[in-house]
Amino acid sequence: MSESNKAANTVAAAAVARYRNNFLKEVEERVEDGDMVKMCMQCGVCAGSCPLGPHWEHSPQKIFMMIRAGKRDEVLSSDSMWMCTSCYNCIVRCPRQLPITHIMHGLAHYANRLGMVPKGQPTRDIAKLFWDNLLKTGRVNELKFSLAMYFKDGFVQGIKNALAMQGIGLSLMKAKRLSPMEIIGGHKCKDQSGIQKMIAKAREIEDRRRGALA
Amino acid sequence: MAKKQYAFYPGCSSQKGASGSNFATSIQLMNEKLDIQLNEIPDWNCCGASIGYGEGSELQRLVLNARNLALAETNLPGQDMVSGCPACWLATREAAERLHKHDNLMTDTNEALKEAGLNFKGTVKARHMVEVLVEDIGFAGMKAPVVKSLDGLKIAGYVGCQTNRPFGIAGESFENPMYLDKMIETVGAEPVAFDQKVTCCGGALAFSEPEKSQKQIKDIVEAAYDNGAELIVTPCQLCQANVEIYQSEINKKKGTSLNMPVMYYSQLLSIAYGGGAKEAGLDGNIIQSAKLLEIAGKS
Known part of the structure; x- marks a missing residue:
């Protein structure tokens, strides 16, 4: 487990x-x-x-x-x-x-x-992908978020999803609204560790307040 | 005239190469002409958007937004915080109001913020770019720099959800807000009657529930056609992206031939203020309006 x-x-x-x-x-x-x-x-x-x-x-x-x-x-x-x-x-x-x-x-x-x-509730799944994505750098990486959504149900389905959406992806890249460069670096906050620490602290405080064991 | 100063929270979609990057382009000339100076909040972070609740807890989401408020308060004291993105604005304003109201939440938030070396006193007001235009500049002020009229252009003003609810623009109704129509008139264009003015495009569920949100988008675009609109204009980044991008998908699935341009209000103002296609960020639109391109190309 x-x-x-x-x-x-x-x-x-x-x-x-x-x-x-x-x-x-x-x-x-x-x-x-x-x-x-x-x-x-x-x-x-x-x-x-x-x-x-x-x-x-x-x-x-x-x-x-x-x-x-x-x-x-x-x-x-x-x-x-x-x-x-x-x-x-x-x-x-x-x-x-x-x-x-x-x-x-x-x-x-x-x-x-x-x-x-x-299990498999799609909005729950993307909500988790979104939250994990934003906490990594403090800002959303739209390219990695899109790819993570396509591939959430496995590799084969991911390729199918990506192919189905490739027209939209290419037109967004052409319009400079989706950057292939985001895959290597991308936008990020400087104080990533501070953000991650304060988010962990927030959970700790809530657990303390509600007397929950998490 | 001294420029009006604001602490600017661009939000993730307004970054270079992101889905609302052409909005960010289009407000530059607009703000220059209106004597608005936006000072970017250093090291701002994501607001959690409207889908963050699934995984992020109440306090975690409050703290995310409080960090931006605290950064504005510390680095740009005395300035209202302004966001162009309705989701950023909603999340920030909601956080600011809740923290103001509940001392225990403020205490908890500051305990967490300490981990990032920050403290929030609660003095910052979170506002939307449209509020700044309507309340601080006014419609006469918005009209003053117009050098090119968008005469004869029929436009459906699509306000959507989060610019309008739960906060909205003061003095406007939730069911039929008029400010966007007035902005369309300000640039010399004609606002058409639009029964889908405040309908939801599906928001973040465009990703997780594509069939359901594409039904919303189809209704919105078809209503714009039915009312004789040549383009849709919106104040929202997610509305813009959803309503523009998925038209081709809907056409594939439903055999329709939707091809309705979807622009930001700031693109209209930018062109009316003398900006060209590039300054108005028209190159960021996937569906173009030939008429608007022509007006933008005139010197």
Whole structure:
């Protein structure tokens, strides 16, 4: 078992022990803006405002009611949070002013941390590639990020993906909006080690605050 | 006239050779003509963008943004922080406001920032380039340097999401903001009615859920055609890239023949202020507008 899987299992076990039968409390304490979930009055404006509405399994409205009903596994393994495009329609329209986008992001992050996201969830996968990419140098390397996305499902699929997108890639290079030079060096921050240290520290502080074992 | 000074946060996409590099080109002449001076924040880092939440925690993302705010506060004191990228602006402004509101988050953030030798006091205001134009320069001010009218050009003003929500430009509505249409009028062009003005292009999900976001993009481009637009103009780097780049993919899959130019507001202003195709960064566009190229080529 990998180190990150072990850590996810430890966090998950601690959460289950602490919040047995009270998933709302778990969300309130552990999920970003989770304390606002109970404010939902089930009007459904968020469900009707989401651009990816036809594609998710549960609307935010349903997710919030499922949290109150203690449907822990169903909520944390739902693909709904991963359909968020961060358009913020739901936030500005919610009559109870729930920060819905933040809660959905928070639930996605928490599910990921517990290792409960369905395997191969594409937005989870690219979110991880993106975060790892930006932390390496402090800035996003668009070429390496694109290549990592193409090759995330293996070499053969990667070549197929790259070939399918080569027209777009070449036209971007021609327009000087994608640089082949990024593969060797690329843009970066000077204080990369300071950035990495402060990010590690932030995780340490959060673990301390939430009393989690990670 | 003394130039207005701002701490500039370019963001990853505005770097040389990156997807929004032509935006960065196009604001140079625009800002010069408007007496705006952007002072780049030294050693700025990525904001985490709208997809960072998957892996990055709440405090980690706050700290990423606080580092940029602290660098601005320390190195460019008294200057508002300005970003041209809606995602950079949103992430930074959200961080600044949260830190201002919650003392415990500020304490935790500064404990982490110490690892990078920094401290944030909370005095910096995070603003968008469009806010600077609308609030500090004003529409009359934007009109003053116009030497070439973009007369007769029909343009769909596509505001998108993150320039508009959750913060938006003060005094504008979330459902039908008017500032982009007014900017189009300022350069002498004609804003068309555009029912997809604030529709999401799919954002970062263009990478992970291509079918779903290409449906969004198709609706946006087709609405621009339906309303007689000759080009789309936007304030957002990701909107620009998604809506322009994927038209060829949509054509392949759906048998359409979409070929709608998608430009930045700053490219229009740059041309109206006398800039040529190169100064306006038109060479960075994959789909060209023959009319705009012609206007840019006139001396």
